Amino acid sequence: MSRRFIPKVVTANDLILGDAVYLTADNRWSRLHSEAELIEDEDHANARLAFGAAQKLIVVGVYLADAKPGPNGPEPVHFREEFRTRGPSNYPHGKQVETAN
Amino acid sequence: MYSYSEFDEAFIRARVAQFSQQVERRLDGSLTEEEFRPLRLMNGLYLQLHAYMLRVAIPYGTLNPNQMRQLAHIAETWDKGYGHFTTRQNIQFNWPKLKDVPAILKALADVEMHAIQTSGNCVRNVTADHFAGAAADEIEDPRPVAELLRQWSTDHPEFQFLPRKFKIAITGSPNDRAVTRAHDIGLRMVRNAAREPGFEVMVGGGLGRTPMIAHTVREFLPKADLLPYVEAVLSVYNTLGRRDNKYKARIKITVHETGKEEITRLIEDRFAELRPLFGGNDQALLADIEAAFAPPAFRNAPTDAYDAFYAADHAFRAWADTNLTAHRNAQYAIVTISLKAHGETPGDATADQMRLMADLAEKYGHSDLRISHEQNVILPHVHKSDLPTLHAALSQMGLATANVGLISDMIACPGMDYCALATARSIPIAQQISTRFQELGLEQTIGAMKIKISGCINACGHHHVGHIGILGLDRAGVENYQITLGGDGTETAAIGEKTGPGFAYDEIVPAIERIVRAYLDLRHSAEETFLDAYRRVGAAPFKAALYGTEGEKDAA
Ligand code: SF4
Numbered sequence: 001m002s003r004r005f006i007p008k009v010v011t012a013n014d015l016i017l018g019d020a021v022y023l024t025a026d027n028r029w030s031r032l033h034s035e036a037e038l039i040e041d042e043d044h045a046n047a048r049l050a051f052g053a054a055q056k057l058i059v060v061g062v063y064l065a066d067a068k069p070g071p072n073g074p075e076p077v078h079f080r081e082e083f084r085t086r087g088p089s090n091y092p093h094g095k096q097v098e099t100a101n
Numbered sequence: 102m103y104s105y106s107e108f109d110e111a112f113i114r115a116r117v118a119q120f121s122q123q124v125e126r127r128l129d130g131s132l133t134e135e136e137f138r139p140l141r142l143m144n145g146l147y148l149q150l151h152a153y154m155l156r157v158a159i160p161y162g163t164l165n166p167n168q169m170r171q172l173a174h175i176a177e178t179w180d181k182g183y184g185h186f187t188t189r190q191n192i193q194f195n196w197p198k199l200k201d202v203p204a205i206l207k208a209l210a211d212v213e214m215h216a217i218q219t220s221g222n223c224v225r226n227v228t229a230d231h232f233a234g235a236a237a238d239e240i241e242d243p244r245p246v247a248e249l250l251r252q253w254s255t256d257h258p259e260f261q262f263l264p265r266k267f268k269i270a271i272t273g274s275p276n277d278r279a280v281t282r283a284h285d286i287g288l289r290m291v292r293n294a295a296r297e298p299g300f301e302v303m304v305g306g307g308l309g310r311t312p313m314i315a316h317t318v319r320e321f322l323p324k325a326d327l328l329p330y331v332e333a334v335l336s337v338y339n340t341l342g343r344r345d346n347k348y349k350a351r352i353k354i355t356v357h358e359t360g361k362e363e364i365t366r367l368i369e370d371r372f373a374e375l376r377p378l379f380g381g382n383d384q385a386l387l388a389d390i391e392a393a394f395a396p397p398a399f400r401n402a403p404t405d406a407y408d409a410f411y412a413a414d415h416a417f418r419a420w421a422d423t424n425l426t427a428h429r430n431a432q433y434a435i436v437t438i439s440l441k442a443h444g445e446t447p448g449d450a451t452a453d454q455m456r457l458m459a460d461l462a463e464k465y466g467h468s469d470l471r472i473s474h475e476q477n478v479i480l481p482h483v484h485k486s487d488l489p490t491l492h493a494a495l496s497q498m499g500l501a502t503a504n505v506g507l508i509s510d511m512i513a514c515p516g517m518d519y520c521a522l523a524t525a526r527s528i529p530i531a532q533q534i535s536t537r538f539q540e541l542g543l544e545q546t547i548g549a550m551k552i553k554i555s556g557c558i559n560a561c562g563h564h565h566v567g568h569i570g571i572l573g574l575d576r577a578g579v580e581n582y583q584i585t586l587g588g589d590g591t592e593t594a595a596i597g598e599k600t601g602p603g604f605a606y607d608e609i610v611p612a613i614e615r616i617v618r619a620y621l622d623l624r625h626s627a628e629e630t631f632l633d634a635y636r637r638v639g640a641a642p643f644k645a646a647l648y649g650t651e652g653e654k655d656a657a
Binding site: 019020056057060080083084089093094 | 127128130133134148149150151152153181195196198199200446517518519523526528529532575578579580
């Protein structure tokens with residue numbers, strides 16, 4: 001059974017704020033997971049990871065996280081990544097209030 | 102309370118200046134993250150899930166009112182208006198921005214505080230009994246020795262790159278409230294046959310991945326030998342500690358692999374070499390420090406007002422029964438201010454609450470505040486006649502929860518709501534447990550109960566020594582909670598035993614309830630605590646309550 005590549009997004013933390021950010025297809029760092037580029041191919045994933053990791057004045061701790069397509073763009077797979085898209089569960093702090101409109 | 106010497110002051114200021122430049126150089130690109138990371142960690146700055154986190158040391162858990170007010174100011178100015186007190190007697194700010202950190206460190210230095218050695222493989226903040234200097238059962242205030250250890254270990258050139266981090270805890274009482282047996286070095290004050298005070302020295306305790314109770318390497322160490330002896334322990338560890346494997350690098354593994362006898366011999370040999378090199382300066386310094394920790398001028402006044410109020414006011418009586426501890430001066434009481442209001446985050450305090458506690462400490466508490474490893478705030482010296490007024494003021498600010506030592510007085514680490522190392526959330530579990538048992542109205546009936554929750558194997562929430570311990574894990578991409586029973590963090594320290602397979606996020610609170618109900622059913626009387634009952638009957642009835650009576654499943 002050949003293992004299928006699980007789609008990925010490139011994610012990191014913003015250097016100054018520390019907030020979770022996601023690399024978009026047009027080379028921006030978005031605070032919204034749904035705006036991330038959903039990467040379906042391993043070579044491309046590695047290339048995008050290298051591209052992101054080179055942006056040392058904008059982000060820190062760049063890595064690939066599993067993701068899946070959703071109606072409004074990519075969605076996280078693992079609960080840790082889901083929490084990173086929201087913020088903590090004990091207070092209305094972080095993205096869940098700052099990026100809501 | 103100890104005040105910084107010129108040397109302390111100059112050292113901290115120099116560090117703030119250095120770090121300010123390092124942040125600038127990181128932001129302009131002259132330092133890479135690889136270069137900057139160890140520098141920021143040396144100054145307590147971590148990168149977490151949603152933001153940076155600054156961990157500030159509160160040496161031996163002692164604060165004065167101005168320091169507490171400054172923490173409130175920092176929380177309001179550069180964070181989100183609150184701070185989180187931890188099991189290491191530190192405070193963590195969860196939302197600082199990198200560019201603001203130099204200003205925060207400067208504000209800390211203004212009140213003789215810092216974030217140095219709250220990370221890295223060095224001697225961390227020395228923790229102490231939070232009732233130090235006040236407890237009725239105390240032999241001597243352990244904080245002068247803790248301060249001596251702080252000065253000695255701060256920037257100690259030999260011990261900045263140990264195999265792994267190193268934690269020292271100290272208590273001046275035979276009753277251990279500082280979990281000394283779960284530290285790399287635990288120091289418990291005892292008296293010898295001649296009634297002289299000294300220390301039982303315990304080495305190699307620790308929680309985390311491989312929990313271990315410390316071994317006693319010296320039953321009685323004279324006070325004057327403390328520093329050379331601690332240095333001998335560090336020195337032996339620095340040589341023998343496993344630098345090849347991070348998971349085997351703590352001294353508990355060194356002790357385990359070397360054997361108690363052999364490690365004791367090595368320590369004693371090294372001590373014999375070091376002892377003559379200590380010419381008495383340490384003792385002269387200790388004498389100065391001891392003077393700074395002289396007890397406050399206790400007031401002599403009647404306590405009838407307290408007695409009358411206690412008899413008349415139900416809410417006050419409930420609070421006094423749980424939140425007060427005997428003071429060595431019978432007119433006084435030790436007040437524990439619970440940071441565990443039902444449904445709230447254990448250990449969090451808002452800036453307004455911090456300011457109120459600072460004001461109350463100044464007015465009624467001889468300007469002394471403590472942070473306990475159980476994530477509460479202590480006013481160690483309050484005259485009983487002031488307690489009714491104090492209680493009323495605390496009530497106004499959500500700080501009069503009468504639950505110290507009860508089931509809702511839980512320890513919970515930040516878990517996956519904040520911590521980058523977490524494998525599951527802790528805080529919401531704590532919130533749900535305290536809310537549930539409040540709804541049931543069972544807290545008082547259950548009595549003494551310590552639940553402790555960690556969001557990963559690192560065990561910052563001390564779950565191994567909880568009467569009921571909860572460990573959050575990631576099982577195949579789902580949060581899963583493993584239960585341990587029978588842990589104990591006191592002088593009768595014990596590591597809790599796993600019950601069996603873990604429980605899902607929405608199953609863990611009902612599971613805890615089943616354990617508690619089983620206990621209520623089987624206890625001999627209300628006087629038999631959960632821990633006593635567990636020691637009498639063992640795990641079987643609780644496993645039956647958790648997993649059904651058809652038998653135990655294998656531990657996961
Ligand atoms: S126990 Fe784990 S999750 Fe909790 S604070 Fe420590 S490292 Fe983080």
